[in-house]
Amino acid sequence: MPSPTEQAAPLVQALERPYQHGFVTDIESDALPPGLDEDTVRAISLRKREPDFLLQWRLAAFKRWQAMEPPAWGRLQVDAIDFQALCYYSAPKSLKDGPKSLAEVDPKLLETYEKLGVPLHERARLAGVAVDAVFDSVSVGTTFREQLSKVGVVFCSFSHAVEHYPELIERYMGSVVPVGDNYYAALNSAVFSDGSFVYIPKGVRCPMELSSYFRINAKGTGQFERTLIIAEEGSHVSYLEGCTAPQRDEHQLHAAVVELVAHDDAYIKYSTVQNWYPGDEQGRGGIYNFVTKRGLCAGQRSHIAWTQIETGSAITWKYPSVVLRGDDSRGEFHSIAVSNHYQQADTGTKMIHLGRNTKSRIVSKGISAGHAHNSYRGLVRIAPTAQGAHNHTQCDSLLIGRDCGAHTFPYIDTARSDALVEHEATTTRISEERLFYCQQRGIDPQEATALIVGGFCQAVLEELPMEFALEAKALLAVSLEGAVG
Amino acid sequence: MTTPNPLLQVRDLRVQIGDRNILKSVSLDVPAGSLVVLMGANGSGKSTLGLTLAGHPQYHVTSGQVVLDGQDLLAMNAHERARAGLFVSFQSPPDIPGVKNNLFIRSALNAVREARGQEPLDAFDFLASARTAAQQLGLPEAMLARPVNEGFSGGERKRNELLQLALLQPRLAFLDEIDSGMDVDGVRAVVQLVHQLRAKGTALVVISHYLHLIESLEPDTVLRLDQGCIAETGGLELARSIAQTGFARSPELAEA
Numbered sequence: 259m260p261s262p263t264e265q266a267a268p269l270v271q272a273l274e275r276p277y278q279h280g281f282v283t284d285i286e287s288d289a290l291p292p293g294l295d296e297d298t299v300r301a302i303s304l305r306k307r308e309p310d311f312l313l314q315w316r317l318a319a320f321k322r323w324q325a326m327e328p329p330a331w332g333r334l335q336v337d338a339i340d341f342q343a344l345c346y347y348s349a350p351k352s353l354k355d356g357p358k359s360l361a362e363v364d365p366k367l368l369e370t371y372e373k374l375g376v377p378l379h380e381r382a383r384l385a386g387v388a389v390d391a392v393f394d395s396v397s398v399g400t401t402f403r404e405q406l407s408k409v410g411v412v413f414c415s416f417s418h419a420v421e422h423y424p425e426l427i428e429r430y431m432g433s434v435v436p437v438g439d440n441y442y443a444a445l446n447s448a449v450f451s452d453g454s455f456v457y458i459p460k461g462v463r464c465p466m467e468l469s470s471y472f473r474i475n476a477k478g479t480g481q482f483e484r485t486l487i488i489a490e491e492g493s494h495v496s497y498l499e500g501c502t503a504p505q506r507d508e509h510q511l512h513a514a515v516v517e518l519v520a521h522d523d524a525y526i527k528y529s530t531v532q533n534w535y536p537g538d539e540q541g542r543g544g545i546y547n548f549v550t551k552r553g554l555c556a557g558q559r560s561h562i563a564w565t566q567i568e569t570g571s572a573i574t575w576k577y578p579s580v581v582l583r584g585d586d587s588r589g590e591f592h593s594i595a596v597s598n599h600y601q602q603a604d605t606g607t608k609m610i611h612l613g614r615n616t617k618s619r620i621v622s623k624g625i626s627a628g629h630a631h632n633s634y635r636g637l638v639r640i641a642p643t644a645q646g647a648h649n650h651t652q653c654d655s656l657l658i659g660r661d662c663g664a665h666t667f668p669y670i671d672t673a674r675s676d677a678l679v680e681h682e683a684t685t686t687r688i689s690e691e692r693l694f695y696c697q698q699r700g701i702d703p704q705e706a707t708a709l710i711v712g713g714f715c716q717a718v719l720e721e722l723p724m725e726f727a728l729e730a731k732a733l734l735a736v737s738l739e740g741a742v743g
Numbered sequence: 744m745t746t747p748n749p750l751l752q753v754r755d756l757r758v759q760i761g762d763r764n765i766l767k768s769v770s771l772d773v774p775a776g777s778l779v780v781l782m783g784a785n786g787s788g789k790s791t792l793g794l795t796l797a798g799h800p801q802y803h804v805t806s807g808q809v810v811l812d813g814q815d816l817l818a819m820n821a822h823e824r825a826r827a828g829l830f831v832s833f834q835s836p837p838d839i840p841g842v843k844n845n846l847f848i849r850s851a852l853n854a855v856r857e858a859r860g861q862e863p864l865d866a867f868d869f870l871a872s873a874r875t876a877a878q879q880l881g882l883p884e885a886m887l888a889r890p891v892n893e894g895f896s897g898g899e900r901k902r903n904e905l906l907q908l909a910l911l912q913p914r915l916a917f918l919d920e921i922d923s924g925m926d927v928d929g930v931r932a933v934v935q936l937v938h939q940l941r942a943k944g945t946a947l948v949v950i951s952h953y954l955h956l957i958e959s960l961e962p963d964t965v966l967r968l969d970q971g972c973i974a975e976t977g978g979l980e981l982a983r984s985i986a987q988t989g990f991a992r993s994p995e996l997a998e999a
Contacts, residue, residue, distance in 0.1 A: 692838075
């Protein structure tokens with residue numbers, strides 16, 4: 259009779275399936291030479307023809323960054339990054355003056371996004387999802403911009419927003435993630451090149467899903483984008499970002515900042531499907547994904563929900579957080595983090611309760627396979643002002659194989675005796691019994707694993723916008739194929 | 744017992760778990776459409792036979808052959824055996840948290856259909872046939888939308904096995920105490936389904952301790968397993984005698 263390892267042979271083959279988004283687009287780019295000093299910061303700002311306040315802001319951030327050390331508290335092994343070897347600005351040459359419309363976008367770029375399954379023209383219209391696509395350092399096009407502007411929704415590249423809505427940028431940028439917040443946020447603040455901007459006016463329910471797609475293409479380039487979403491009183495928006503990168507032997511740095519601001523009764527749902535190149539089976543190459551994401555529930559009864567599916571990157575270091583300042587505001591974090599081979603993930607959330615009767619909910623599903631390590635790190639802080647605050651955390655880990663690890667670091671810091679903070683945690687393996695049960699009914703080990711993992715993640719998958727739930731499920735299956743043995 | 748071209752043919756099957764010999768030498772033929780009842784004391788090897796046929800990774804076959812419908816069963820992986828037409832019900836079916844029952848059963852059914860060269864069923868067609876089957880078995884339709892066996896009572900888990908049996912339509916079904924934990928209606932559903940399957944040519948091996956069920960199933964053969972060997976072969980009269988006197992048999996009978 260075949261041993262379980264032999265039974266898993268088809269899985270092993272499937273697992274060795276190469277990363278599917280690893281192609282490089284051969285396109286001429288206009289890039290700054292590698293290296294980082296004050297002149298680099300000035301050069302980026304100049305190229306983007308930015309107002310002076312922004313240049314000053316960048317320079318201040320750069321000063322802060324120079325005095326900071328990279329964080330060493332994560333359960334991660336990070337190779338030292340040579341910041342002087344990186345290129346901080348790379349734009350496809352044909353976009354130098356910025357596309358006026360999608361018709362002016364280089365067809366090769368459109369083709370790239372087609373390959374990635376992110377159609378920027380007609381098919382996107384059919385799908386009814388507005389898309390902003392960011393290629394290396396610049397945004398290459400935003401669909402549906404006109405239709406959205408009819409209801410007053412602004413959805414555009416960050417650069418466009420700096421040009422057309424400088425007062426909003428000046429008011430909100432850095433208001434949730436200050437320039438000196440952490441090492442990578444400070445670096446991003448100094449050298450960020452583009453990103454997405456969303457503004458939902460008072461009382462408007464955004465009529466469609468908004469989506470950004472980030473793609474690193476050029477070699478030796480870091481990607482530093484910023485996203486800022488402002489939801490005015492009583493407004494409602496759902497936003498999704500996706501990420502891919504070519505397959506390269508060296509590590510590439512992605513250090514993004516995302517800031518969300520929700521005013522009274524506003525709701526922001528922010529979903530991420532992160533599939534950056536994870537490196538090969540030996541752990542060579544792959545993206546360093548060092549990201550700062552934070553939402554501010556500024557208004558009463560405001561509500562921010564993060565959902566993330568993290569399957570890519572060599573190292574993931576991110577903690578999408580919510581500051582619950584408004585009374586009766588709500589924060590949510592739903593996460594699936596998958597690590598296989600030699601991937602490392604140290605991810606979680608922070609829920610900072612400041613207002614009264616604030617509620618937060620954390621659902622984290624970590625899956626480790628191969629030699630990967632997956633850590634949940636979360637902070638729930640109840641401030642003295644947060645009367646009646648309530649948090650519920652559920653943190654589940656699934657292990658596949660014998661060489662991987664799952665770690666949980668929940669920090670609870672409460673200044674009130676009336677706070678209700680609940681934490682549940684489980685660690686399980688894909689049990690032989692469940693796998694065998696599926697097999698006895700005719701389901702092969704590969705599909706059985708996908709089913710079991712899908713079930714494990716169901717509570718989080720349900721939070722994703724419908725259009726993306728299937729894609730996410732497929733991505734999970736691909737990331738873990740062959741992990742059973 | 745020997746029949747020309749039986750559907751299932753087991754020859755001198757010897758099985759170990761770890762270092763323990765559980766089946767010492769089992770030979771048995773089950774023709775299509777026939778029903779064999781397997782009796783025996785706890786630990787006599789009844790469930791081991793089912794799990795070995797199913798290809799459970801902890802059961803190691805040290806020698807012997809098993810042929811199902813002309814195919815060498817022992818050379819196949821567990822899922823290939825199921826696709827070849829083998830269904831083995833579990834005494835305690837595990838749950839699969841978060842996976843809806845209808846998705847699970849549809850995945851299984853489509854895997855089996857594909858192996859038979861049939862078109863896969865889409866979600867709508869599947870649901871229609873699953874509803875009909877559930878109704879016939881007296882199962883609440885809501886059971887289809889619940890995660891597989893999660894929070895199910897023992898009886899509900901067994902009924903869920905029955906539902907899968909009805910939908911998968913195997914060539915050979917091995918039912919391991921499917922009646923235990925079931926209420927009267929459940930047991931009636933077992934009998935009804937077994938008769939239907941048998942009429943279509945499915946062969947059955949049924950483990951049960953209850954004479955009432957065994958009589959209702961109208962078995963062709965009753966076997967008593969003792970310490971990993973088939974100790975007695977007979978008909979309903981053997982089941983009745985075991986029900987009366989228990990498994991403590993005289994040594995000369997055990998050699999029969």
